[in-house]
Amino acid sequence: MTDLTAEIVHATAQHLLIVGVAMLVATSAGIPIGVACVWNPRSGRIVLRLIDIIQTIPSLALFGFLIPLPLIGGIGIRTAIVALILYSLLPLVRNTVTGIAGVDPLIREAATALGMTERQRLMRIDLPLALPSIFGGIRIATVIAIGVATIAAAVGGGGLGTLIFRGVAMVDSTRILAGALPAAALAVAADLLFGALERLAARRLGV
């Protein structure tokens, strides 16, 4: 049992690493992409459609597509992270767009009338007011990523999926649960954490 415990700890840490790196990259790309979509609505719609399409690819297939690609593909953790980034983009970009679009136009106009440049308005008004929605995007993206990351084991990405795949192969439900339960717990924890941030940001805005 101690062997299994050690395995669970190791797999959980690896799982967190994959999801953490993917979310960090996806967030730092997704929010600027969202802003760009708001600023250029025409190309923004095309970008959103592309990201939509990525989301419709079954996760196992997406991993499969990535394997033959040079640089980002191959067998291992890198492919897993790239796939998770692609999956996480949709909620992040969409919620950034929704959040900014939801800012009261009178407030945006007041900011312009007072003499803020577009960039100043973005940083001081639009993004802070979009924060609850953006946190919502991070929450959804993280929960999805934690689930999808279990499939990363299929391409040698490691993580809790390793235990699940091994359990399935050995018809050993203890092992399956050893992977599935921590993954579920991580998802619930992320949901609670970012849900709290979302509410905190919303309360600060009085909405």
Place this chain on the structure above:
Amino acid sequence: MGSSVVIDRATVGGSNGNAIVRDVSLRIDPGESVAVIGRSGAGKTTLLRLLNGLATPSTGAVVIDGLPLGEPGLAERRRRIGTILQAPALFPHRTVLENVGTVPRLLGWPEERIRQASAALLERLDLPFDRFAGRFPRSLSGGEQQRVGIARAMVADPPLLLCDEPFSALDPIVRRDLQDTFVALRDGGSVTLLFVTHDVAEALRVARRIVLIDDGAIVADLPAGDFVRSAHPLIHRFLDAARIPEAS
């Protein structure tokens, strides 16, 4: 010294192709106070928006202090134009002090100066600094919010002040108080004032010159004293509508 304002044959088109403001010319000297009155949809707000660049003329020009208004540098110039809108539209995530300090911060004032100027103005607007500086807009009443909006527009002493029906959403008593405060502020500083309202009594209280706009064009432009004696039929209707029948 307030700003000089020249609108030269400006036309602003609406989305449906009709002009909202048609071939309007208006010259306002430094330090003048002008009320623009007219019925709803007459083009009052659009005329005001021309003066802070929120509306762009399709033909004609807007010149403030001898310089045509427009890009580049429009944002910087707006910092010297105070705009008070009908809805105060305070920034909900910023405290009263942060809201009021918006323009000074854009102008790069040191914190201490922002604090002092904000405190002095808030006190004049009957918002004691100690009680209000740290509060968020959602905890303020409508009248308090509108006063913070006024402070936010005026704190950096803009030489041009544009007001778009700033008191129309307030109850008549608060409204009267704010009009008085506003007149005192107007008389205290040297500012050019353009005040849009559909309320003749308010126009006569805050301004010395009245411009009547109807269907996108200026139909009368008179000193306040002449306005009340004018024989113009639309002016008559405005004055009649504002008259309170005396109790018999």
